[in-house]
Amino acid sequence: MKNLKKIICAGLAATMIFSSPTISFAAGDSVNEKIAQIEIDTYGEEQNGSILNRLSQLEKNYTGKNMRGNMNARIDAIYDIIYNNDAAPGVLAKLNALEWNSKHEVGSEGVGIRLDSLERSVLGEIKQGTFNERIKNLALETFGSEEIPMVETQIPSDTMLKVVLTKDLNSKELDVGDTIEIKVAENLIIGGKLVLAKGLPGEGTVKNVKDAKSFGRNAKLEIDFNKLKSLDGRNIEIYNGEKSKEEMKRLKMAGGASLVGIAVLGPLGAVAGVFVKGKNIEVPAGTEILVEIRKNTTVYALQNSDKLEIADENENSDEEESEEYNSENENENEIDTENSEE
Numbered sequence: 001m002k003n004l005k006k007i008i009c010a011g012l013a014a015t016m017i018f019s020s021p022t023i024s025f026a027a028g029d030s031v032n033e034k035i036a037q038i039e040i041d042t043y044g045e046e047q048n049g050s051i052l053n054r055l056s057q058l059e060k061n062y063t064g065k066n067m068r069g070n071m072n073a074r075i076d077a078i079y080d081i082i083y084n085n086d087a088a089p090g091v092l093a094k095l096n097a098l099e100w101n102s103k104h105e106v107g108s109e110g111v112g113i114r115l116d117s118l119e120r121s122v123l124g125e126i127k128q129g130t131f132n133e134r135i136k137n138l139a140l141e142t143f144g145s146e147e148i149p150m151v152e153t154q155i156p157s158d159t160m161l162k163v164v165l166t167k168d169l170n171s172k173e174l175d176v177g178d179t180i181e182i183k184v185a186e187n188l189i190i191g192g193k194l195v196l197a198k199g200l201p202g203e204g205t206v207k208n209v210k211d212a213k214s215f216g217r218n219a220k221l222e223i224d225f226n227k228l229k230s231l232d233g234r235n236i237e238i239y240n241g242e243k244s245k246e247e248m249k250r251l252k253m254a255g256g257a258s259l260v261g262i263a264v265l266g267p268l269g270a271v272a273g274v275f276v277k278g279k280n281i282e283v284p285a286g287t288e289i290l291v292e293i294r295k296n297t298t299v300y301a302l303q304n305s306d307k308l309e310i311a312d313e314n315e316n317s318d319e320e321e322s323e324e325y326n327s328e329n330e331n332e333n334e335i336d337t338e339n340s341e342e
Contacts, residue, residue, distance in 0.1 A: 153300070
């Protein structure tokens with residue numbers, strides 16, 4: 001991050017609220033929810049057709065054969081291959097580590113697409129075989145062993161990190177319940193181990209949205225930023241707490257500063273504002289937001305001291321440049337993201 005470039009400039013007097021979420025994300029207990037989540041992470045989108053045919057294709061992709069047992073047991077088995085890190089890192093954990101080791105950034109596409117891209121980049125061609133076989137081969141070529149150096153590491157609660165919006169937002173185009181996509185903006189390194197890599201996906205949910213109205217009444221947008229994927233593929237609960245709000249204020253980031261002085265900054269002033277329509281909230285893709293980890297969370301992290309030292313140095317340099325940039329841009333227009341009553 002060479003600049004803290006995405007301070008919100010559109011919508012001077014609009015109000016955007018980042019509120020604390022109540023989240024417990026999982027792929028779901030139902031067969032449909034579980035297989036849909038597996039397909040999204042495998043192919044990039046949910047597939048069509050009967051559940052059994054879709055399950056059969058997943059089994060062939062990951063293991064090369066159809067598994068034994070009833071439908072629920074087979075879905076659970078595939079689910080565990082991808083996400084379960086109890087005994088060892090699962091498929092997503094290994095793929096994320098491989099991708100970061102090669103590109104220093106993690107993608108959000110399906111497993112198949114990402115494997116194809118890695119093989120073209122590292123090996124020069126796409127290989128045949130199951131996803132598990134291809135991951136082992138890439139690990140051998142890049143780490144020198146089929147075992148990727150990942151260790152369990154705890155992320156403390158209230159750890160602060162930076163995320164960015166992946167798409168433009170406009171309050172007049174959003175509805176309550178809409179999903180807002182984000183991704184990790186910077187590597188999070190704890191004890192020399194990479195726990196969250198740049199590019200890992202996450203999301204929030206629109207909790208409240210009101211269009212701009214006449215008499216200068218501005219739009220209102222309330223978003224709960226609630227989850228991120230860790231390096232090992234599991235979901236981590238996040239929220240916009242007091243510490244992150246205060247730091248956003250200090251850095252003049254999206255949503256950090258209060259509306260003090262807005263009457264002076266407004267296009268027609270506070271009095272004249274009653275004769276004009278209020279402003280909708282427009283937030284550009286790339287807007288940076290600080291969030292916090294909701295609770296202590298143990299994940300598999302990548303232990304790779306040489307590259308992590310380089311990453312640490314780069315991040316320190318970025319922070320210095322960000323502070324310098326913000327000190328030169330104190331008069332930029334800002335949007336409030338503090339909680340307020342209706």
